[in-house]
Amino acid sequence: MSKRSIAQVLVGIDGNTVLFGARKIKTKLITEMHKHGLSEQVQVIETGSIGPANQGVIIGVYPAGEMYGNITEEEVVEFVQERFVKGRPYKKLLLSEKLPAGIDLTAYDSRKTQYLGRIVLDNCGKINPEDIEEYIGMRGYEALGIILKEKTSEEVIKIVRDSGLKGRGGAGFPTGLKWSFTAKVKDTPKYVICNADEGEPGTFKDRLIMEGDPHKVLEGMAICGYAIGANTGYIYIRGEYQLSIQRLEKAIKDAEKLGLLGENIFGTDFDFQVKIKIGAGSYVCGEETALLTSMEGFRGEPRFKPPFPAESGFLAKPTNINNVETFANIAPIILNGAEWFKKLGTESSSGTKVYTVLGHIKRSGLIEVPMGVTLREIIYDYAGGMSSGNFKMTQIGGTAGNLLSSEFLDVPLDFQSLKEVGYSLGSGAVLIMNETVSVVDFIKCCMKFFVHESCGKCTPCREGTRYAYEILDKISLGKGKADDIESLKLLGESMKDSSFCPFGQSAPNSLLNSLSLFPEEYNNLLIK
């Protein structure tokens, strides 16, 4: 047998799989291959998340494209024996014979039955995130090189604006427009900040993007730096995201060594440095002005806008803040052009969206699908249907997001269509629930979250969340009266209108939705 590498085994190492011993499994795979004299033919490679989040450690076998789940250390011995010594698929743990497949990975537009590929997660689960060469092999840093040599900063902003890219951090603000605000301001130094706080329960897409393809985020930030005239970037990241922090730190060092970050990038006179700031655990710090206050070392309370960060942000200097996923879209847009990007998704929302799909469904995890895919498609095409019971409701965009009943299964998920029904897309969390979940209990749990995380600066939010929780608690214990429902509505509306920042304004979202979609669940619990 010839001695060159004929197969690759990819071990998905991310925050989830590490807990199931992914690193030990990688080592065990290497020793087993060695035992059978297969070390040269079969390469064992570490990669980021392969997709599913409820199947333990996942490994992919290329070029066959098989995906295996729930691998344990003991299982490795038999797996190597069957798959590589005997050469047949290891049926017991086979999840899928064709990688990338189904939910797991692909932006597959079922209406056009056309394979579209992924943008943000294109490299995740394929390359080793700790090896800069592999990123470069996937045209990494090419976009940065092109703009530095061939494009003015105005041209870069124009491409981003023409692509129609909107912020993926929740609010959906047009990214190109935001960049142009900061670019216009004369004051220096300017800053680029990547918002990686991701505190929204049920959301972990940014973590998997950073773990799976850290360089793509860095490249997006550097391009932004060039476009707006900033030489320093910060990544504000949750302290819990240890693996992301490690991989980003390594990525920054490696890129600096090759002159792709740091001083005189690509031999031009453009300098761009990236630093990491670690958060200390507070949900509201994800809000951009609170994030700035926290970065300056204070209680992370939001500030009044205007002035907007574009004029007076970090240390009162012009600052552009974007979400991780937003930055990860930039390099592909530069490489392929605005028109290409606009072809994906819908009229109002170009491109794809990364979702974390969770709850009572067969396959939970990370998916990237074109904007405009419906909830029904997510549940039945990508997530394999309900795992038990019947569909009852979905919360999209996390705790601060909206609650949807079965009436909404066919609304296209994009910024405009949701706005038309009074909803918003939010962070990308999709939590699917069956009839075993009580609406009142669920809303009570969400409200508890807000009571805990309210920063206390303004009264409607600090007192409103607490009071709403108390009423919900009373109702759930069977002690509520009809006028409690009216109080909840009034309270919710006033929090929406009068809270200082979007935290308090969005806290009653799901509560108000539930009152209008599931009134009977409340009524049944009231004292008659």
Added chain:
Amino acid sequence: MGCPCDEKELTDKQKYKQLKEFINESKNKKGYLIPVLHMAQVIFGFLPPEVQNFVAKEMNTPVSVVTGVVTFYSYFKIFPTGRHTITICLGTACYVRGAKKIMEELEKKLGIKIGETTEDKRFSMGVQRCLGACGLAPVIMIDKDVHGRISAQKLDKILELYK
């Protein structure tokens, strides 16, 4: 300066000295209060009023600002904790998957409520709203280990791992 956890029990005096050195290194950098408090918690294990006062004095900041920051972020602790800290996730994804039952079960087993420490100082218990491991819901974290897809039956076996 090596990692403070390398050495066995330091005396209080040594601990304050270590903290002072760290503060002096970072004193003039803007936004350094949070990293200093991080370090202080590594050295002392928690941040009692004495330590907060010390930080305030050394950094020329009002104590009210220091206390304000300490109480704002969930990472900072003002009470001593047990040898192991159990954090139960009550985020929505975990909630839907039965986290409340797990919490009740743990309260029963250990005889303590959220925010308390067992008498033998073995466990402290707290809650968090989403640990960012929702794919594994329900989730608890003990010290730095995350245990996913917990059920009431599995608890004994897991607790056994932490003496």
